[in-house]
Amino acid sequence: xxxxxxxxxxxxxxxxxxxxxxxxxxxxxxxxxxxxxxxxxxxxxxxxxxxxxxxxxxxxxxxxxxxxxxxxxxxxxxxxxxxxxxxxxxxxxxxxxxxxxxxxxxxxxxxxxxxxxxxx
Amino acid sequence: xxxxxxxxxxxxxxxxxxxxxxxxxxxxxxxxxxxxxxxxxxxxxxxxxxxxxxxxxxxxxxxxxxxxxxxxxxxxxxxxxxxxxxxxxxxxxxxxxxxxxxxxxxx
Numbered sequence: 001x002x003x004x005x006x007x008x009x010x011x012x013x014x015x016x017x018x019x020x021x022x023x024x025x026x027x028x029x030x031x032x033x034x035x036x037x038x039x040x041x042x043x044x045x046x047x048x049x050x051x052x053x054x055x056x057x058x059x060x061x062x063x064x065x066x067x068x069x070x071x072x073x074x075x076x077x078x079x080x081x082x083x084x085x086x087x088x089x090x091x092x093x094x095x096x097x098x099x100x101x102x103x104x105x106x107x108x109x110x111x112x113x114x115x116x117x118x119x120x
Numbered sequence: 121x122x123x124x125x126x127x128x129x130x131x132x133x134x135x136x137x138x139x140x141x142x143x144x145x146x147x148x149x150x151x152x153x154x155x156x157x158x159x160x161x162x163x164x165x166x167x168x169x170x171x172x173x174x175x176x177x178x179x180x181x182x183x184x185x186x187x188x189x190x191x192x193x194x195x196x197x198x199x200x201x202x203x204x205x206x207x208x209x210x211x212x213x214x215x216x217x218x219x220x221x222x223x224x225x226x227x
Contacts, residue, residue, distance in 0.1 A: 035216075037164075044207065044218060044219075044220050044221045045156075045158075045164065045207055045218040045221075046218065047209075047216040059214050059215070061215050062215070100169065104211065105211060106152075106154035106169040106170075106211050107154070107166060107209075108166050108169070108175065109166075110163040110165070110166075112162075113163060
C-alpha cells in the first residue's frame with residue numbers, strides 16, 4: 001500500500017524558511033515523479049512543484065519560483081520542499097503527491113498534508 | 121497557462137439522483153485530465169484519469185468523458201458518501217493546473 005507522510009510544517013514568521021519532508025513507502029520511490037500541491041484555507045488546490053523520479057529535473061509554479069526548491073533522496077525514499085522568503089500567501093496545507101509515471105501523469109496517491117502558517 | 125474552469129460551483133442533488141459536473145480547458149489537453157474527490161479534512165482522492173479511466177477501487181457509478189477542452193464527470197446514483205468537493209486537473213502541460221472545484225451538496 002502506498003503511504004506518503006508529510007512533516008515539517010508549522011508557524012513561521014514572514015521572510016522565514018521551512019523545509020518540508022515527505023516519507024514514502026509501498027512503492028519503488030525512484031521510479032515515480034513526485035510533486036507538492038498546496039491548499040490555502042477554504043480554497044482550492046494549487047500545484048507547487050514537481051520532480052522526476054531520478055531527480056534530474058524539476059518544475060515550479062510561478063508563484064514560488066526562485067523561493068522554493070524541491071529535491072529528493074531516493075536512498076531514503078524521501079521528498080523535500082525547501083521554502084524560503086515565506087509570505088502570508090504561502091499559508092496552506094501542503095500535500096505530497098505521487099505521480100503515475102517517472103516523469104509525468106496524474107496524481108495517484110496523496111499524503112495527508114502538513115500545515116504551514118506564515119504569520120507574525 | 122491552461123486555465124481549467126469547473127461548473128457549477130455548487131450542485132445540489134438528492135441521494136439516488138444523477139450528478140453531472142463539467143470541466144473546461146482554455147486549450148486542448150487531449151485526454152490528460154484527472155478528477156479528484158475531496159471530503160472535508162481529508163486529502164484529495166483520485167477518481168478518474170485519462171479523462172475516462174476509473175482509478176483502482178472507484179465505484180462504477182463514477183464515469184468520466186470528454187477530450188480536448190470539454191470534460192464531464194458523472195455520478196449515476198448519488199450515495200451519501202459522494203457529497204464532497206470535486207476537482208479536475210490537467211497534466212498535459214506546465215504548469216499543472218486545477219479547476220476551482222465543484223461542491224456536490226445534498227438537496
